[in-house]
Amino acid sequence: MLASVAATLNPGSLPATAIAHGNRTHLDHIQSIPSRGLCFPLVAPDNRTLNLATTVKCGGKVETRSVRTAVAAVDSLDLAEKEQASNKYYFVVANAKFMLDEEEHFKELMFERLRLFEERNKEQDFWLVIEPKFLDKFPNITKRLKRPAVALVSTNGPWITFMKLRLDRVLCESYEADNVEEALASNPTVINFPEPEKWTAPYKKYESGWWESFLPPKTA
Structure with missing residues (x-):
């Protein structure tokens, strides 16, 4: 189920590092998912929030950011937009x-x-x-x-x-x-x-x- 969610976010880019161990699923790395498009955490069947990471290009430099970092960036952008719209x-x-x-x-x-x-x-x-x-x-x-x-x-x-x-x-x-x-x-x-x-x-x-x-x- 989790694999299908990740594939939906970026079809064809699901890496081989998504493996299942019993009832636990580890999604260690997903490539090329835009940080602004991914703004919600994924939760495992046992209610654990997965440590999902995304690799992005930023000014020619490849960086790996966690979901939390991506969400914080989106929140900061939204706050700036609200401040601009306050006029x-x-x-x-x-x-x-x-x-x-x-x-x-x-x-x-x-x-x-x-x-x-x-x-x-x-x-x-x-x-x-x-x-x-x-x-x-x-x-x-x-x-x-x-x-x-x-x-x-x-x-x-x-x-x-x-x-x-x-x-x-x-x-x-x-x-x-x-x-x-x-x-x-x-x-x-x-x-x-x-x-x-x-x-x-x-x-x-x-x-x-x-x-x-x-x-x-x-x-x-």
Whole structure:
């Protein structure tokens, strides 16, 4: 079974040093398996992790690396990719009237997520930006927006996708910025919604200004 797994990883390259002794199998060496492609340990029938090695060419030099070394290299690469991707921001945007005054579920979703982050001691990664400056990069979006506009911005792409589906009447995109201050920069705008002449719902309307808890922190 183990031999077939190794052969699948690199057909035709299984060496003769893979031999069976009773119920124990030793796979001492496998040649030419790419270290990035092999990123999981193999386990023997008796639950022992096999000491699997791979021979790779690195700048013309032949090196033998263990699976653990290969996995560490892959993890380091993945970490670098994540750090590079940390400059990417995702957002949904709509006019302020819809986002802050008409869509009643939006406030509930925002405060529920804030509560979740506080319980788990997680750093907040989502903000509301009124009249964000980054909208200048998206003329196809701005021409469809009533102003003033409000964007929900986050570094969490899948969550923003969820919010797009949940809110429905919003536009969704992403952009990159060198730092969070640049990413959340906004144009000074006063938001004020008049009280409705007639309120028929059995519950009290949300008070104006509830969104201030989610605005980016002010910088000196």
